[in-house]
Amino acid sequence: MNAFVRSDQAAPEDGIKAGEVMLRVENVSLAFGGVRAITDVSFDILKGEIRAIIGPNGAGKTSMLNVINGFYHPQEGEIWFRGVKRSNMKPHQIAHQGIARTFQNIALFKGMSTLDNIMTGRLTMMRRNMLWQALWTGPAEAEEIRHREFVERIIDFLEIQHIRKMPVGRLPYGLQKRVELGRALAAEPQLLLLDEPMAGMNLEEKEDMSRFILDVNSQFGTTIALIEHDMSVVMDLSDRVVVLDYGKKIGDGTPDEVCRDQTVIDAYLGVSHD
Amino acid sequence: MFYRETGEFKTSYKADQATFPIRFEFFVFWTVVVLAFAVVPFFINDYWEKAVFIPFFVYALGAIGLNILTGYCGQVSLGTGGFMAVGAYACYKLMTGLDIYIPMGFDDTGTMAYHTILLPPLNIVWCVLLGGVITAIVGMLFGLPSLRIKGFYLAVATLAAQFFLVWLFNKVPYFYNYSATGQITATETTLFGFAITGPNAAPVATYLFCLSFLFLFAWIARNLVRGRIGRSWMAIRDMDIAAEIIGVNPLMTKLSAFAVSSFYIGMAGALFFAVWHGAAEPTEAFSINQSFLVLFMIIIGGLGSIVGSLIGAAFMVLLPVLFKNIFVGAFGWPTDLSEYLQLMLVGALIIVFLIAEPHGIAALWRTTKEKLRMWPFPH
Ligand SMILES: Nc1ncnc2c1ncn2[C@@H]1O[C@H](COP(=O)(O)OP(=O)(O)OP(=O)(O)O)[C@@H](O)[C@H]1O
Ligand SMILES: [Mg+2]
Numbered sequence: 001m002n003a004f005v006r007s008d009q010a011a012p013e014d015g016i017k018a019g020e021v022m023l024r025v026e027n028v029s030l031a032f033g034g035v036r037a038i039t040d041v042s043f044d045i046l047k048g049e050i051r052a053i054i055g056p057n058g059a060g061k062t063s064m065l066n067v068i069n070g071f072y073h074p075q076e077g078e079i080w081f082r083g084v085k086r087s088n089m090k091p092h093q094i095a096h097q098g099i100a101r102t103f104q105n106i107a108l109f110k111g112m113s114t115l116d117n118i119m120t121g122r123l124t125m126m127r128r129n130m131l132w133q134a135l136w137t138g139p140a141e142a143e144e145i146r147h148r149e150f151v152e153r154i155i156d157f158l159e160i161q162h163i164r165k166m167p168v169g170r171l172p173y174g175l176q177k178r179v180e181l182g183r184a185l186a187a188e189p190q191l192l193l194l195d196e197p198m199a200g201m202n203l204e205e206k207e208d209m210s211r212f213i214l215d216v217n218s219q220f221g222t223t224i225a226l227i228e229h230d231m232s233v234v235m236d237l238s239d240r241v242v243v244l245d246y247g248k249k250i251g252d253g254t255p256d257e258v259c260r261d262q263t264v265i266d267a268y269l270g271v272s273h274d
Numbered sequence: 275m276f277y278r279e280t281g282e283f284k285t286s287y288k289a290d291q292a293t294f295p296i297r298f299e300f301f302v303f304w305t306v307v308v309l310a311f312a313v314v315p316f317f318i319n320d321y322w323e324k325a326v327f328i329p330f331f332v333y334a335l336g337a338i339g340l341n342i343l344t345g346y347c348g349q350v351s352l353g354t355g356g357f358m359a360v361g362a363y364a365c366y367k368l369m370t371g372l373d374i375y376i377p378m379g380f381d382d383t384g385t386m387a388y389h390t391i392l393l394p395p396l397n398i399v400w401c402v403l404l405g406g407v408i409t410a411i412v413g414m415l416f417g418l419p420s421l422r423i424k425g426f427y428l429a430v431a432t433l434a435a436q437f438f439l440v441w442l443f444n445k446v447p448y449f450y451n452y453s454a455t456g457q458i459t460a461t462e463t464t465l466f467g468f469a470i471t472g473p474n475a476a477p478v479a480t481y482l483f484c485l486s487f488l489f490l491f492a493w494i495a496r497n498l499v500r501g502r503i504g505r506s507w508m509a510i511r512d513m514d515i516a517a518e519i520i521g522v523n524p525l526m527t528k529l530s531a532f533a534v535s536s537f538y539i540g541m542a543g544a545l546f547f548a549v550w551h552g553a554a555e556p557t558e559a560f561s562i563n564q565s566f567l568v569l570f571m572i573i574i575g576g577l578g579s580i581v582g583s584l585i586g587a588a589f590m591v592l593l594p595v596l597f598k599n600i601f602v603g604a605f606g607w608p609t610d611l612s613e614y615l616q617l618m619l620v621g622a623l624i625i626v627f628l629i630a631e632p633h634g635i636a637a638l639w640r641t642t643k644e645k646l647r648m649w650p651f652p653h
Binding site: 069071090091092095096100101103107108109110111112116119120121123124126128130133134135136140141143144145148149152183184187 | 287288291494497498500501502503505506508509511512513515516517518519520521522523524530534578
């Protein structure tokens, strides 16, 4: 499969090398009123790795991603991204820094086609102001076509050419998940956050999705944080795993280490999960 | 028979993104344009101008404006009438020579001293365009709450704008140049030597003037909605949280929708006052009924469609004309009966469209197209 090379519009790399810390979560605590969703959690994500976040239902995994992309602001703790401590930023500013994500419950733009949905992933890189847009012919059109070419490569990569012009609302669940991945990839993120990308999929769809995730990681060097319940998928895909339970970190290490850890085994046996 | 999408392959992304990718639609469109610009002007008379064409052009601009805000960006507004009033009054001030007073402090006698700037009366083109710009600024101000409030509550906030603006233009004599009646009356303006406003304006001149505005700005609207800005608007409409997480700035995006929308509505208001009616006073001309009328246009024509805005405007402008000519003219029914019938029909249509096809007549046409494309094979 032919990769799409990073385009020059992507967020700058900042000279971090593979294996160095891309994102560090330090002593983060998050509460909603009385509910403590995350308690004093620290871990890091290295550039180029696939980092899984696992844990039973309600463990605080999604909340963790929401903290990382700025949707929730933790009461305590710090986020360091590419060596810089992050101040309180809005989610759209964080998107511009090069963090993209998919959602546990698909969050596509239902009124738009597959193509338009993935094109929205390029919005952060489009520059032409309203006057050029109004005129269309000229710079705005050239910009549109340049990004369209990039998006078409993503469409080819994800093998969704046949649904390019279809409104996403009409697509089956598995394809919607794929389009959502496409939208995140279109942003050429440094760090890609995937919230249960395979939930509700059949075996074949899961295998496709696993292949896409591995290809994204190996071909474009995208760092990935992945929430997943299916342990076999986690074992296959991830380099390192963080385990959360009731908002606390109870394990951190390679998939093998984590699986042998008694606290992790207890947490999983004690609580039902899907 | 002629309608075929299959068999027309696009060889470039440019061709694929064209407004009328299907040759048939392309020809229909340009035929209509040529007819409108080169044929109708020779036949137009006072009745067709004032009852059909100018109202259509004015409301089409207004409907495009509201559709950008509501259909594309998902922000409901009931302030259309008020924003049309802003455009109309701005146009009036500019065509009569705008007077600006800058307070310079108190003089010896204790009265406020002003520095006065008097602009000369502007050309009608500038009056309409700047009327739009001023409305855009006002629209952005009233759009600020949209960052915090949504849906029904935003609709109520825009309703407040509607009533406030009408009240303002009634209460502050500055806006109607202290005229005794409280009305504003369009002065005579010309373009290339032809009167566009005032009693001497010929139907062909006003027709071409308004048509040109609509043609230009419908094309611009189409360009805006298919590119970066349009996608940001639709992203906010479809799921604002996801939009923000992919990098769309909600405040800027909503405000830009309010600005562009109000710009169109302001121009519509300016044309409504200056070219169509020639005079206006706020309570009747720019009442809440105008807001609803334009809203009905985009619901019937199609939310989130530029063509739908045109269809909706044509529909709502032509309907009363048809009813009048058929029921009152041909059948001799009383006028009020015909009007009630018309209201009931519009009401029923709104309900049907809201329930069955929120994307209006434009979507019905799209579905028909999909069927036609396959014809005569069902699948
Ligand atoms: N916006 C919110 N308001 C209040 N409580 C919340 C909110 N979001 C999450 N929570 C609570 O925080 C805890 C962690 O939720 P979170 O969604 O992060 O879990 P999760 O690990 O993603 O679970 P799942 O596997 O079911 O997706 C839960 O108890 C949840 O009820
Ligand atoms: Mg979750």
